[in-house]
Amino acid sequence: MVLPLVCVLVFPVAIVFIIRGFYLITFVNGNEPKNIKYIKQAKILIVLGSGGHTTEILRIVQRLNHEKYSPRIYIKAKTDVISSNKVKEIEKSHKNYKIIEISRSREVGQSYLTSVLTTIWTILQSFPIVWREKPDLLLCNGPGTCIPLCLVTFFFKAIFILNTKIVFVESFCRVKSFSLTGKILYYLANHIIVQWPNLNGSTYPRSILVK
Numbered sequence: 001m002v003l004p005l006v007c008v009l010v011f012p013v014a015i016v017f018i019i020r021g022f023y024l025i026t027f028v029n030g031n032e033p034k035n036i037k038y039i040k041q042a043k044i045l046i047v048l049g050s051g052g053h054t055t056e057i058l059r060i061v062q063r064l065n066h067e068k069y070s071p072r073i074y075i076k077a078k079t080d081v082i083s084s085n086k087v088k089e090i091e092k093s094h095k096n097y098k099i100i101e102i103s104r105s106r107e108v109g110q111s112y113l114t115s116v117l118t119t120i121w122t123i124l125q126s127f128p129i130v131w132r133e134k135p136d137l138l139l140c141n142g143p144g145t146c147i148p149l150c151l152v153t154f155f156f157k158a159i160f161i162l163n164t165k166i167v168f169v170e171s172f173c174r175v176k177s178f179s180l181t182g183k184i185l186y187y188l189a190n191h192i193i194v195q196w197p198n199l200n201g202s203t204y205p206r207s208i209l210v211k
């Protein structure tokens with residue numbers, strides 16, 4: 001009874017995911033969007049990578065139009081105590097934001113094997129968050145919880161549930177090469193923003209150089 005049910009449900013979803021996922025990675029991501037649909041407001045999910053990554057991404061968020069990019073949902077790791085203060089500081093005159101906590105997929109110095117398990121756990125936690133929030137835009141600059149959230153968002157996109165734009169900003173400290181997160185999200189994100197000319201569009205066709 002259970003097995004046929006699983007097959008009936010999971011099998012078509014898996015097929016759609018594989019085919020459309022391939023289509024998105026090959027033909028959609030990294031390209032200029034064809035038919036741009038303008039929306040009044042974009043709900044934006046901002047993944048705080050903690051430390052310097054949080055500072056960098058908040059510097060970008062600060063420059064966004066607060067009425068258009070609203071509401072703003074910040075995701076931070078449970079063990080990251082500093083990021084929420086930084087958010088509260090830049091949001092002090094606004095109400096249209098909230099902070100959600102998630103467990104970190106990999107702590108600094110954690111072993112490779114247990115990282116796999118904690119990453120799976122973070123992916124499972126990301127499902128209800130992305131499902132509930134249904135963001136129009138996912139903004140991240142890695143590392144930590146960024147990949148699980150992007151994976152889950154990409155999954156929902158591939159099976160036609162969401163139409164979220166994923167934007168990855170490579171950290172200012174990556175001068176010559178992409179970070180591991182960058183290498184993975186290079187394919188999953190709609191747009192890759194880089195800040196140094198060596199990661200330019202002629203070598204990495206999907207990247208957009210912003211100085």
Ligand SMILES: *[C@@H]1O[C@H](CO)[C@@H](O)[C@H](O)[C@H]1NC(C)=O
Binds near residue numbers: 176197199
């Ligand atoms: C693009 O990147 C390559 C390799 O990193 C580098 O050799 C080249 O000079 C860069 N081009 C520009 C225009 O910056």
